[in-house]
Amino acid sequence: xTSITIRSARPYDVLIAPGLLDRAGELLRxxxxxxxxxxxxxxxxxxxxxxxxxxxLERAGFHVCVKTIPxxxxxxxxDTYGEILSFLWNSELGxxxxxxxxxxxxxxxxxxxxxxxxxxxxxxxQIPTTxxxxxxxxxxxxxxxxxxxxxxxxxxxxxxxxxxxDPELFGTLPxxxxxxxxxxxxxxxxxxxxxxxxxxxxxxxxxxxxxLVARCVAHKRDVVERDEFDRGERQLLNLGHSFGHAxxxxxxxxLSHGEAVAIGMAMIARxxxxxxxxxxxxxxxxxxxxxTLGLPTDCPxxxxxxxxxxxxxxxxxxxxxxxxxxxxVGRCELIEVPLAELGxxxxxxxxR
Ligand SMILES: NC(=O)c1ccc[n+]([C@@H]2O[C@H](COP(=O)([O-])OP(=O)(O)OC[C@H]3O[C@@H](n4cnc5c(N)ncnc54)[C@H](O)[C@@H]3O)[C@@H](O)[C@H]2O)c1
Ligand SMILES: [Zn+2]
Numbered sequence: 001x002t003s004i005t006i007r008s009a010r011p012y013d014v015l016i017a018p019g020l021l022d023r024a025g026e027l028l029r030x031x032x033x034x035x036x037x038x039x040x041x042x043x044x045x046x047x048x049x050x051x052x053x054x055x056x057l058e059r060a061g062f063h064v065c066v067k068t069i070p071x072x073x074x075x076x077x078x079d080t081y082g083e084i085l086s087f088l089w090n091s092e093l094g095x096x097x098x099x100x101x102x103x104x105x106x107x108x109x110x111x112x113x114x115x116x117x118x119x120x121x122x123x124x125x126q127i128p129t130t131x132x133x134x135x136x137x138x139x140x141x142x143x144x145x146x147x148x149x150x151x152x153x154x155x156x157x158x159x160x161x162x163x164x165x166d167p168e169l170f171g172t173l174p175x176x177x178x179x180x181x182x183x184x185x186x187x188x189x190x191x192x193x194x195x196x197x198x199x200x201x202x203x204x205x206x207x208x209x210x211x212l213v214a215r216c217v218a219h220k221r222d223v224v225e226r227d228e229f230d231r232g233e234r235q236l237l238n239l240g241h242s243f244g245h246a247x248x249x250x251x252x253x254x255l256s257h258g259e260a261v262a263i264g265m266a267m268i269a270r271x272x273x274x275x276x277x278x279x280x281x282x283x284x285x286x287x288x289x290x291x292t293l294g295l296p297t298d299c300p301x302x303x304x305x306x307x308x309x310x311x312x313x314x315x316x317x318x319x320x321x322x323x324x325x326x327x328x329v330g331r332c333e334l335i336e337v338p339l340a341e342l343g344x345x346x347x348x349x350x351x352r
Contacts, residue, residue, distance in 0.1 A: 025060025104130035105137030112143030116158035131181025180258020240265030266297035267349025
């Protein structure tokens with residue numbers, strides 16, 4: 001088993017090993033004092049893995065109540081959040097009882113947001129079932145829901161007690177979801193790790209998933225430990241996300257998070273070339289790896305529409321926005337871009 005400790009204000013371990021789902025109870029047992037737990041699970045994941053999770057928790061002496069939530073970003077909202085809170089209350093969950101999230105980033109973000117707020121905070125454990133959630137969403141303590149006007153507009157920093165990652169669970173992921181996880185792995189490579197970037201050219205291999213997750217989580221740990229609350233360096237992790245979030249929202253969430261981030265990364269790489277941040281070869285390498293992995297790289301929306309959405313970006317200052325630009329594969333830089341220049345960046349990235 002690989003164990004990666006995240007030394008945030010409340011430290012926790014990310015445990016990675018095949019078969020971990022069936023050990024969830026024994027791993028959680030020493031971390032909490034109660035004998036009740038809530039399992040929150042997406043409706044796709046429920047028939048695949050909830051039974052095993054419940055049995056694992058019951059074997060360790062937990063009485064488990066289960067809540068399924070509808071899948072999809074469209075449901076990462078106030079309605080589902082309210083439903084989860086009512087479920088916790090109706091199940092008489094106390095503030096020492098753990099909430100276990102079993103699912104992708106949507107389930108994790110929603111469950112974490114509920115865990116942070118229910119009775120002012122109860123213990124929270126993540127069992128990521130998508131590659132994207134394992135390498136990104138479950139690590140770093142950010143939780144969020146979307147508001148009607150924008151993505152992730154309400155949220156808490158709230159560290160889990162533990163993250164239990166069982167790479168075997170990725171075996172049932174649709175190929176589109178796998179690609180989305182790979183988009184975040186490409187992001188990690190472009191930010192920090194040339195060798196990781198190169199290794200992704202080989203495509204997806206389930207037997208190497210644990211290693212890939214561990215490598216990405218270790219990079220995220222390094223950044224999160226230095227800047228847990230996202231005031232500086234952590235914003236590097238936003239590579240491809242400033243444009244990506246706007247694209248995801250503009251698509252009405254018909255493009256998934258990973259797809260939108262892939263387009264966002266390709267755009268920022270293209271726009272960086274003409275401004276002297278990186279050479280054309282670097283941008284070409286990034287775009288071509290994304291394409292090799294089956295990810296989209298072309299922006300389907302006009303710059304003006306994306307600009308409108310980006311006005312609400314949380315990283316916006318009065319008249320600038322922070323963008324992450326590649327210098328080379330493995331090295332990126334945070335820069336302040338005047339809002340007035342953003343349209344030019346989007347157009348040079350390929351938006352109409
Ligand atoms: N908190 C953070 O730091 C952070 C970081 C990155 C992304 N996110 C958020 O994560 C979300 C995206 O996460 P995601 O890509 O995991 O999407 P997701 O949670 O929507 O899951 C994708 C789809 O795969 C299905 N699924 C999940 N696990 C499965 C499995 N093992 N087998 C078969 N199907 C399975 C789900 O039902 C869903 O339909 C976005 O809301 C994004 O904002 C959060
Ligand atoms: Zn992301």
